[in-house]
Amino acid sequence: MGQLTHAQLRRLDEHKYSCTSSSLMDPMMQKWWCWLVDQCSRTLAPNLITITGLLINIVTSLLLVYYSPDAKQEVPRWACFLCALGLFTYQSLDAIDGKQARRTGTSSPLGELFDHGCDSLSTVFVSIGVCCSVRLGTHPYWMFFQCMMAVTLFYCAHWQTYVSGTLRFGFIDVTEAQFGVMAIHIISVIFGSSFWSLKGTSVLSPVVPLIFILAPAILIAWKSPDGLYLQNPTIYLLTFGCVSARITNRLVVAHMTKSEMAYSDASLLGPGSLFLNQYFNCPIPEQILLYIVCVYVIYDLIKYCREVCLEICNHLNIMLFTIVPKCPTGTKASVEKNGSSSKYMTRSKSKVKNN
The missing domain is CATH 1.20.120 (Four Helix Bundle (Hemerythrin (Met), subunit A))
Structure with missing residues (x-):
């Protein structure tokens, strides 16, 4: 028996993609994304665009893992730059795969599933990559929290979609978070990853x-x-x-x-x-x-x-x-173990010598 039942496959034919967005940066990026999709051949499969972006993102993230497997060592600045560039490439290709599908008339539920499946895997590598870039492994519990929070937020976004039937992007969401990660990598390029210690x-x-x-x-x-x-x-x-x-x-x-x-x-x-x-x-x-x-x-x-x-x-x-009141320095007399002052003992010694 396969992963999907016959009833699930039948209901898949009725699925319609629904999405709303109030993202701050998506409207500004639309010109770039529209220009980029126009450069693609109409024979280029949308899913091939998606998987290409994911592979680039994975390779550049693993480059940081190679130089800092426990996220404690300082990674080369050029590796951080490549990771930022890889994430930007993935973001761009991930944004145009749906446009390419509509452009070529090949939209399907498989494309939506393939897109979100790649996003779920990308979230893991982006989280690990940024931990290496900022040397978060020096505080392993913070690293655990950051990575688990990233995958949890991604899951909760799709949980909300499961309940409401519509995927909603907020004012500060995926695009903004990705640019934030890129900014972190660029800061590591400029100042070095030790800056984030x-x-x-x-x-x-x-x-x-x-x-x-x-x-x-x-x-x-x-x-x-x-x-x-x-x-x-x-x-x-x-x-x-x-x-x-x-x-x-x-x-x-x-x-x-x-x-x-x-x-x-x-x-x-x-x-x-x-x-x-x-x-x-x-x-x-x-x-x-x-x-x-x-x-x-x-x-x-x-x-x-x-x-x-x-x-x-x-x-x-x-x-x-x-x-706390302190005794004046001029009147302070050091007291010996037998209770006599050093001043008195000095006078006694001089009398003995005179006798």
Whole structure:
């Protein structure tokens, strides 16, 4: 017995592709995609276009894996450039296969399945490739989270399609994410993959945590269907302000202790939860989640400041809010084990010598 039943194959004849998109970058890329498909021969099969793009993406991603199999070593800059170019090639070919099918009158359910099947495999290689580019293997649990999150989001997008019957692309979706990955590779080309180390002492390394704050703050406010920032400006600014204060305090500590600046921070979970809630069409009311996140980041900031202050007080043997009185240096007498002062003992010794 095959993978599909006769009933499934019969119902496949009734399937109609349905898709809606509010993507920010798709309209800007349409001119390039339309020009590119016009350069293709009408005898070129759409599925051949798809598989060609996937193979290029896989080869360029495996190139990074070759140089950094555990995602800990610094990869050559030219390899990062090829990986970015490979992803752009895959994105372009993946965008024109459907256009080629409609252009040649060869649209079929097989083409849709083949396209999404290749996308599911590409997601894995893109995730692994970007981990190698930023040396995320130095923090294996973050690497696991990033890869699993990528494949989970892809699955959930098609789960939503299964339920609603329509594949929906949001304002910030696949195209934008792919350009984001390309940008990461290009930054690795310019500055080297060590730039992305989760702990860095370079001049540019503190910029990365700032980006982790500003980018979600802008995107969440912009994309919010309920006008989250406009309806709650003070709570919104307080939330992201506390996250910024937490990161700034860590930067000050890194400066004063002459240590590395860590990029990861627990306070970033707050903005991350707001972003994911929007991605899944706000199953939790945005205003309620904003208040929860605000309480969390305030608590996290207070907890961090308290622990740092207490650790420094313990190390320096000082009090945080009180002053311990000190004896004046001129009147201090060193006391010996028998309770006599060194001054008294000196006088006693001089009397013995005179006698």
